[in-house]
Amino acid sequence: MTNVLLVLIASFLGLIQTVVLPINFALLLILILVSANRIQAGLVVTIAGSFFLSIFTNINFGILLISFSLSLIIYLIIRKYTPDRVIFRYTTFVSVLIIWEILFQFSNRVFESFL
Amino acid sequence: MRRLDLKRSLYKIFIVLIVVGFLFAVLERVGAMDPIKGPVQQVTIPIQIGLFQVRNNISNFFQTLTEVGDLRNKNLQLEEENALLKAENQKLKELSKENQALREQIGASIEGKQGLLVAKTIGFSPIVSKKLLIIDKGKLEGVEKGMVVVVRNIFIGRIYEVSPHSSSIQLVSDPDTxxxxxxxxxxxxxxxxxxxxxxxxxxxxxxxxxxxxxxxxxxxxxxxxxxxxxxxxxxxxxxxxxxxxxxxxxxxxxxxxxxxxxxxxxx
The missing domain is CATH 2.40.10.350 (Rod shape-determining protein MreC, domain 2)
Structure with missing residues (x-):
């Protein structure tokens, strides 16, 4: 039941990202879940978020999944070297949201050159 | 110790997701994801159309409120321009008739070999550095990558990505255009x-x-x-x-x- 709810939330976040404001709300939710050690929920939103964003925007689902995963790896690395304080946590969230776009472009270019 | 294990396993999970993502990227490129994406898009596109229209109405309402002072002057200016354009239009109609007659005489092909497919806009790309507009027509409606998008004789952009029932237009304002x-x-x-x-x-x-x-x-x-x-x-x-x-x-x-x-x- 919780997973179904998470999938619905991920789809809603993808929708408002494409219609209202271009902020990656799904990634923000994943970061919040991972930082709260809710790993399973984070994984569900990662997959559902990538899938629905791909449905709403025609972006390749696989590339989105790769960019989300890379962002989370970057997040884990940054967290490893920063103190566990609220201000650092929020700064990391914002940094990862900005870095996500660069990682997406990078993944896309690497994939295109591979093909 | 347990926390360290959890972190290590997290890295592993995300690396596995990258590999899985790569496989899905290849599958999507060869069109193997279309049977899944198509039916889902048929459900989501009407919702996107509705939401996008609501968003546009709200945005227009607030824009009108901020521009109300300038509207009167703009209206007078437009009325004047309209009168001039009417006169010019009449002249162009005559020229067009003349052009048509000449084309028929020399047997030249008339422009308009291409057909027009109407589409509704349903959203924007989440990639801030790209200027993409998402529309409700896709591969199954005959849309192909690279097709030209217009409004009357105004160039809007070209089709950039195509899904079964949706596509993205790369606008003229996109940095890669x-x-x-x-x-x-x-x-x-x-x-x-x-x-x-x-x-x-x-x-x-x-x-x-x-x-x-x-x-x-x-x-x-x-x-x-x-x-x-x-x-x-x-x-x-x-x-x-x-x-x-x-x-x-x-x-x-x-x-x-x-x-x-x-x-x-x-x-």
């Missing part, structure tokens, strides 16, 4: 998008006289028809020591607020 263009005074250049929705006419030789208000058209080639309006010159940026001059081009219609667009398709 590069189109050969010509002004109404026969000055040639390259139109390209800039970060932040601006369009620029570049690589115009210094000696040529660009003026604000000049119209910029497509030159034709690369499957883009000749003579589509890209916009009008807003500001000329001339630096004497540079080889070329540049100009900011303002689109004739606000691309962010389009609700219907037309795709040029091969009949």
């Amino acid at each position: 590069k189109i050969a263009a010509i002004t109404d005074k026969n000055i040639r250049g390259i139109v390209s998008g800039q970060f932040g929705a601006e369009i620029e006419l570049r690589e115009v030789v210094q000696g040529k006289s660009l003026n604000p208000g000049d119209l910029v058209f497509t030159i034709g080639g690369s499957d883009i028809p000749r003579g589509l309006v890209i916009g009008e010159i807003k500001e000329v940026k001339k630096v004497e020591r540079e080889l070329f001059q540049r100009a900011t081009v303002k689109p004739l219609i606000e691309q962010d607020k389009l609700s219907n667009i037309f795709i040029l398709i091969d009949k």
